[in-house]
């Protein structure tokens with residue numbers, strides 16, 4: 001397509017950003033212990049093309065949404081998700097455009113086309129991936145190449161403004177890719193890279209969630225109020241498991257990594273955040289040859305991850321019996337990327 005004003009082809013760019021899983025340390029991170037997150041090789045793509053007017057058009061194609069309430073109102077898609085808030089997938093895109101314009105001090109009309117290789121609302125970090133890919137694509141259309149640090153910071157800002165509350169976990173991993181260790185201290189976070197040579201084969205199984213993240217975080221808090229030192233000890237042990245897992249990842253010791261995943265799952269079950277469906281998936285994966293499996297994220301349904309070197313097909317087939325959907329994936333892939341498409 002030609003730019004009507006200047007007579008040369010309009011710039012068309014495509015940015016992509018990966019989804020994520022929490023490998024170790026969910027829930028314990030709320031109590032100051034580290035968590036390890038990884039990117040997965042399922043991406044969100046945002047194609048952006050400058051317009052000659054000031055309008056913004058968003059084509060949200062193929063955003064599959066399992067297990068969440070979707071309402072159509074005045075032509076808008078409203079998605080009910082965690083933290084009891086009503087969120088729209090579009091809200092992240094609009095906020096990302098607004099924050100990028102504000103940061104760069106300029107704006108332009110743009111056509112955006114958003115597609116996703118993974119289900120939205122399944123706990124795989126799609127809202128962060130959408131935000132980050134939109135920021136990167138729009139900045140490029142505005143003539144700027146942002147650093148990953150800038151994109152991660154602006155992405156976190158988008159999540160905070162849309163959700164009211166957000167840790168930088170999802171926006172950091174989708175920006176930087178790879179594996180990250182994150183420790184939260186009084187609302188401040190330390191984020192460091194975990195250097196892993198190989199990308200790791202995993203299968204992810206998804207089942208509908210029965211409770212929100214907020215409910216589950218509260219459930220653990222109440223358990224701690226009743227059992228104090230016992231729950232504190234479980235959190236401390238999860239922290240220890242996470243630090244050992246960091247070493248196993250760096251040494252590419254997959255057998256230890258799998259065993260630590262199993263231990264972490266047992267501890268999460270002890271905290272009351274697993275359920276029958278998640279446990280069925282966890283055991284289906286192990287019985288089919290996974291080196292380790294655990295729930296990932298807040299629990300109460302959602303995703304189970306299984307480490308499956310040489311056994312991806314067998315483990316996926318076994319998990320399919322219990323899961324609403326399954327994905328084969330590799331961990332530790334590249335973060336946000338921008339390509340200029342020649343029209």
Ligand code: MEV
Pocket residue numbers: 022025026027028029030167213217297298
């Ligand atoms: C949810 O993905 C992870 C939790 O640790 C909550 C949080 O870190 O905010 C359960």
